[in-house]
Amino acid sequence: MKDGGRLAAAIEVLEEIETRHRPVQAALKEWGTSHRFAGSGDRTVIGNLVFDALRNKASLGAHMEDASARALVLATYCLTWEKGVDALTAVLESDPHAPEPLSGAEVEHLSNNIGPEPTASDEADVPGWLWPQFEAVFGVDAVSEGKALAARAPVDLRVNTLKSNRDKLLKRLAHTGAAVTSRSPVALRIAAKPGLGRMPHVQAEEGYQKGWFELQDEASQLAALLSGAKPGEQVLDFCAGGGGKTLALAAMMENKGQLYASDADRLRLAPIHERLQRNGVRNIQVRDPASSDLIDLQGQMDLVFIDAPCSGTGVWRRRPDSKWRLSEKALADRIADQRRVLENASTYVKPGGRLLYATCSVLPAENQDQAEWFLEAHPEFEALSAKDVWEGALPGVALPKYVSKTGGLLLTPASTDTDGFFVALFTRQH
Numbered sequence: 001m002k003d004g005g006r007l008a009a010a011i012e013v014l015e016e017i018e019t020r021h022r023p024v025q026a027a028l029k030e031w032g033t034s035h036r037f038a039g040s041g042d043r044t045v046i047g048n049l050v051f052d053a054l055r056n057k058a059s060l061g062a063h064m065e066d067a068s069a070r071a072l073v074l075a076t077y078c079l080t081w082e083k084g085v086d087a088l089t090a091v092l093e094s095d096p097h098a099p100e101p102l103s104g105a106e107v108e109h110l111s112n113n114i115g116p117e118p119t120a121s122d123e124a125d126v127p128g129w130l131w132p133q134f135e136a137v138f139g140v141d142a143v144s145e146g147k148a149l150a151a152r153a154p155v156d157l158r159v160n161t162l163k164s165n166r167d168k169l170l171k172r173l174a175h176t177g178a179a180v181t182s183r184s185p186v187a188l189r190i191a192a193k194p195g196l197g198r199m200p201h202v203q204a205e206e207g208y209q210k211g212w213f214e215l216q217d218e219a220s221q222l223a224a225l226l227s228g229a230k231p232g233e234q235v236l237d238f239c240a241g242g243g244g245k246t247l248a249l250a251a252m253m254e255n256k257g258q259l260y261a262s263d264a265d266r267l268r269l270a271p272i273h274e275r276l277q278r279n280g281v282r283n284i285q286v287r288d289p290a291s292s293d294l295i296d297l298q299g300q301m302d303l304v305f306i307d308a309p310c311s312g313t314g315v316w317r318r319r320p321d322s323k324w325r326l327s328e329k330a331l332a333d334r335i336a337d338q339r340r341v342l343e344n345a346s347t348y349v350k351p352g353g354r355l356l357y358a359t360c361s362v363l364p365a366e367n368q369d370q371a372e373w374f375l376e377a378h379p380e381f382e383a384l385s386a387k388d389v390w391e392g393a394l395p396g397v398a399l400p401k402y403v404s405k406t407g408g409l410l411l412t413p414a415s416t417d418t419d420g421f422f423v424a425l426f427t428r429q430h
């Protein structure tokens, strides 16, 4: 396929996503299945166009004064990918499979800034109804934080120290361009590629199959490291899901002590078994909610880790469609879930033990507001100093910029070059 056909395909897929509310990956896969002539290079470019158009939907829509799939895809190619109007015109006019040539108005909009001044939320590519929360948490940096959440994300790997080490993996993955990062001592990063660039398929690597590394954003790795999980401890991963944090906690515990993984949703928990095996984790009990409970663990845990259900605003780089789908009702539901989880999970912490609350959100309503609510409702818990926790877990690494009153830490793409992630730690007094 030439770029003209790829642009037409991206417009078709984006229309499908917008009008039929299809998840991006499903819509792309479906298009690939029904267009078998398209090669993997074509599918990569079409996927990149669709994802970038969604990431920058508000700013491109405002620039074009048109938020149609066609306007967004053409603006992505011409402006975000910096191909320019002449190249786009040539592509549209030379390929019979390309979309219609540019109209005069489109040429005008793509060549100049002729629309009205965009609102700050449009410029930042943040839904307008969430803008007050962005301003509350980021202040004058709200636009740059929003823009960073609209950029492409790197692929981060966590070295599984139960089976390998960073130096060894760095050599084995040299052909992927993987490099060390500045915060997590067990992270490797493959930088995001611009425009048509294609990321390596690291799950096809021998090292992945052998459990030497996992895919995990650096922020998520840091959340596990900040928990201070140690060999010999009793640790409960209360919202274990597919086990991303569980595996990181297990590596920190060096297979010593006891790790329990549970989740309210047994289907989400199901993939954990294969991952635990591949990673060589032996000190684990997976508690399937259908066949067991956690009663015997009440008041017994040195550490309870809550990777709470949340809006996912911190991972918009990876799931840009979720940015525009999030509703006020869904956010309110997640906030209620988080309180239920905090109430329940905290009962398993022993006196002197730790409770870690984390979300992949940047919204204060899900982060510091929840930490404050919890502390108010549970005077038996007290917040640990974020500075002390950070310096204890990551000596010599600069303290992040956003540290809340209640000891919470917020990581963001603009400030720490990671996904957005919030972590707060509490300790039980009695």
Ligand SMILES: C[S@@+](CC[C@H](N)C(=O)[O-])C[C@H]1O[C@@H](n2cnc3c(N)ncnc32)[C@H](O)[C@@H]1O
Residues within 6 Å of the ligand: 238, 239, 240, 241, 242, 243, 244, 245, 246, 262, 263, 264, 265, 268, 307, 308, 309, 310, 337, 340, 341
């Ligand atoms: C952010 S995801 C967890 C991701 C996982 N820890 C990982 O690293 O791969 C949040 C999880 O919380 C679970 N959850 C939601 N409500 C819950 C509840 N009331 N009790 C326990 N788990 C719950 C969801 O099923 C979901 O798997």
